[in-house]
Amino acid sequence: GEEGLGIALKEHPDLILLDILMPKxxxxxxxxxxxxxxxxxxxxxxxxxxxxxxxxxxxNSVLKNEPAYYLVKSDLKLEGIVDKIKDVLxxxx
Numbered sequence: 389g390e391e392g393l394g395i396a397l398k399e400h401p402d403l404i405l406l407d408i409l410m411p412k413x414x415x416x417x418x419x420x421x422x423x424x425x426x427x428x429x430x431x432x433x434x435x436x437x438x439x440x441x442x443x444x445x446x447x448n449s450v451l452k453n454e455p456a457y458y459l460v461k462s463d464l465k466l467e468g469i470v471d472k473i474k475d476v477l478x479x480x481x
Contacts, residue, residue, distance in 0.1 A: 389413025393421055400427055403476055406455070408437040419453045432456050432476045436469065 389410040396404055404422070408415035415435065422428035433455040440460055441447050450458055456476045459469060474480075 389415065389418040393418050396422060396431065397425055397428065400431075402432070403473060404431060404433045405436050405473075406433050408435065408439045416449045416453070419455065420449070423453050434459060434472060434476060436461060438462055 390413045392404075392406075392410070393413065406415045406419060410418070413421075415437065419433060419435075422431060422433070433453075435450065435455045435458045437459070438461050441450055441458060457472050459472060
């Protein structure tokens with residue numbers, strides 16, 4: 389999480405795929421810190437995780453930080469993930 393945040397703020401990627409369960413800094417804290425940065429406020433983020441957003445605190449945190457999508461890995465096939473990435477990057481099939 390820490391390393392990914394540093395790279396994102398330095399490199400300004402077109403899209404960030406973010407998991408919630410990461411060492412040192414979890415994905416929700418990383419996303420919050422990303423949104424505190426001027427560039428990071430608008431950075432497109434897809435949360436791609438195995439954590440179902442069941443807890444109200446997690447749902448509220450996700451909504452507050454506005455990822456483009458919240459995808460549960462076990463609910464999707466690779467093609468579905470690729471379709472969401474293309475959607476965010478505005479790439480036509």
